[in-house]
């Protein structure tokens with residue numbers, strides 16, 4: 001699980017936690033953090049590779065699949081998340097995203113559920129040859145009103161949607177695994 005927001009009270013992280021809660025028991029989730037990844041600079045591949053890059057690459061490599069939960073910043077993904085995609089994609093021929101089943105949930109306080117971020121992320125992940133689940137798509141808007149006083153999702157429709165989405169993701173992971181050479 002990769003969360004695109006670095007904010008302590010992030011709505012995206014809360015949705016990520018809710019997705020875990022409503023996911024089928026066959027799926028086991030771990031968060032891998034992106035906040036400490038130095039900005040991608042190819043020179044560092046030839047010097048001392050940052051420890052955080054090595055840790056992140058290993059996390060992605062060993063995961064069976066990746067669920068991204070991201071906000072939208074100025075109609076795109078937050079820079080930190082794009083940096084994480086770049087870090088995972090290099091060095092050339094060691095791209096850890098290759099053939100990795102993935103899915104995207106985008107969450108914003110706005111009305112259109114971070115559609116722009118969702119599709120920019122989809123574009124980059126497709127280029128690095130991740131197998132991004134095409135359907136169902138997940139655009140969650142109005143994030144300020146999603147949660148009750150206990151911090152959990154109050155809206156029954158969103159809870160049901162997360163259950164359906166994570167079940168579809170489980171099926172997608174199996175489908176990609178069967179097709180892989």
Ligand SMILES: Cc1cc2nc3c(=O)[nH]c(=O)nc-3n(C[C@H](O)[C@H](O)[C@H](O)COP(=O)(O)O)c2cc1C
Nearest residue numbers: 005007010011012013071072073074075108109110
């Ligand atoms: C730099 C910046 C740019 C933003 N741009 C957008 C945007 O393009 N579209 C949108 O729906 N919300 C935008 N927002 C609002 C975010 O949806 C809102 O801050 C949201 O809570 C971020 O997710 P988080 O709670 O997980 O941190 C932006 C917020 C910031 C800080």
